[in-house]
Amino acid sequence: MNTFVKRLRLGASVCALAALPWAAAFQPPTPLADQGPPLQVQVTQVDESQFPRIKVYVSVTDAAGEPVGVAPSRLVLSENGGAITPEEISGQGEIGPLTTLLIMDVSGSMNEAGKLEAAKAAARAYVDQMRPGDQIGLVTFNTEINYAQPITTDRAAVAKAIDSLKADEDTAMYDALAQGVQILSRVEGRKAILGLTDGLDNRSTHTVSQVIEQVGPSGLSISTIGLGDPSQLKISNAGLDQAALKGLAERAGGAYGYADDPDSLRSLYERFGRALQNEYVLTFTSPNALRDGVNRSLTVRLADAGVSAQAAYNPGGVVPEAPNRNSWMLFGAALAVLLALLFVPVLAGRSLAAAQSLRPAWGKKKASRIRLKDQPGVTPPRVRLR
Numbered sequence: 001m002n003t004f005v006k007r008l009r010l011g012a013s014v015c016a017l018a019a020l021p022w023a024a025a026f027q028p029p030t031p032l033a034d035q036g037p038p039l040q041v042q043v044t045q046v047d048e049s050q051f052p053r054i055k056v057y058v059s060v061t062d063a064a065g066e067p068v069g070v071a072p073s074r075l076v077l078s079e080n081g082g083a084i085t086p087e088e089i090s091g092q093g094e095i096g097p098l099t100t101l102l103i104m105d106v107s108g109s110m111n112e113a114g115k116l117e118a119a120k121a122a123a124r125a126y127v128d129q130m131r132p133g134d135q136i137g138l139v140t141f142n143t144e145i146n147y148a149q150p151i152t153t154d155r156a157a158v159a160k161a162i163d164s165l166k167a168d169e170d171t172a173m174y175d176a177l178a179q180g181v182q183i184l185s186r187v188e189g190r191k192a193i194l195g196l197t198d199g200l201d202n203r204s205t206h207t208v209s210q211v212i213e214q215v216g217p218s219g220l221s222i223s224t225i226g227l228g229d230p231s232q233l234k235i236s237n238a239g240l241d242q243a244a245l246k247g248l249a250e251r252a253g254g255a256y257g258y259a260d261d262p263d264s265l266r267s268l269y270e271r272f273g274r275a276l277q278n279e280y281v282l283t284f285t286s287p288n289a290l291r292d293g294v295n296r297s298l299t300v301r302l303a304d305a306g307v308s309a310q311a312a313y314n315p316g317g318v319v320p321e322a323p324n325r326n327s328w329m330l331f332g333a334a335l336a337v338l339l340a341l342l343f344v345p346v347l348a349g350r351s352l353a354a355a356q357s358l359r360p361a362w363g364k365k366k367a368s369r370i371r372l373k374d375q376p377g378v379t380p381p382r383v384r385l386r
Contacts, residue, residue, distance in 0.1 A: 141176035223254035291317030
């Protein structure tokens with residue numbers, strides 16, 4: 001009996017050892033939070049046009065860039081480190097009208113390998129998924145910038161402008177982006193630029209940093225799509241600077257995508273469109289209602305996911321606002337003193353001139369007169385003029 005028990009225990013141990021690989025294979029998966037952030041949160045736009053009432057547009061996507069639905073209550077907001085309770089959180093599909101400016105490369109290299117036709121088809125696909133009320137415009141660039149289709153809700157007009165595109169000459173993408181920012185600065189609500197290029201910018205007068213500086217006060221996002229050949233960077237004009245395009249998009253609240261064939265290009269346009277249309281909007285009133293010209297930092301965190309995003313805005317204001325009337329009175333008094341000091345030299349000069357004009361007549365010296373009298377027997381001297 002003891003021998004049997006020993007054999008049974010030995011057999012159980014062998015079976016257990018044999019089962020270890022299978023047991024490991026069927027272990028519960030490591031929680032996604034431990035594998036890295038499964039979701040991506042991004043602040044795509046901060047609208048301070050109605051300050052102190054602020055609107056923060058937030059994108060929540062998966063690793064592939066597809067929009068993900070989350071409970072709005074999971075979006076936690078703070079300003080300058082202080083918790084903020086939003087007055088309103090609009091869910092996916094409730095952001096209101098979206099204005100998109102398509103900026104497309106029509107340089108000569110776009111004629112190669114059918115890239116221009118692929119870009120046209122992808123842009124038309126983006127237009128087709130516009131919602132009622134959405135607006136769209138078209139800017140093209142090579143060595144010149146052309147506002148090919150002003151912003152409109154007319155899909156047919158935009159499609160016609162896209163179909164008429166022809167490619168020629170060199171590339172000046174950053175100049176086109178700078179003009180696009182100016183165009184959208186006059187548009188309210190959610191607005192975005194979607195830029196496409198197939199090569200290296202070799203003609204722009206603007207730099208990436210200058211474009212970002214222009215984006216700052218207008219509150220919009222720029223997403224970029226690369227269609228060129230990264231392996232040709234610094235070799236030919238067809239080389240694609242992916243690092244510059246990705247950095248630009250990240251700094252401007254957008255996303256970057258690379259396409260190497262017509263299908264992937266069309267998929268990128270459609271995916272960007274879905275992400276833009278399915279953002280969240282957090283509306284709040286800033287606890288500091290002064291236009292003090294100082295940047296305010298914003299943080300949006302997705303609760304229970306370990307991911308967050310940062311952004312900033314500036315309320316504007318040339319002369320800082322003061323929180324109470326006494327401070328305004330103090331400021332006014334200081335300004336009056338400065339103005340008085342400016343006029344002191346003028347008043348002093350006028351006083352001196354008046355004092356001189358009032359000096360008594362006896363204080364003036366009379367001019368001396370010399371009178372020659374005739375003496376008897378003396379002939380006065382003669383003066384001969386030569």
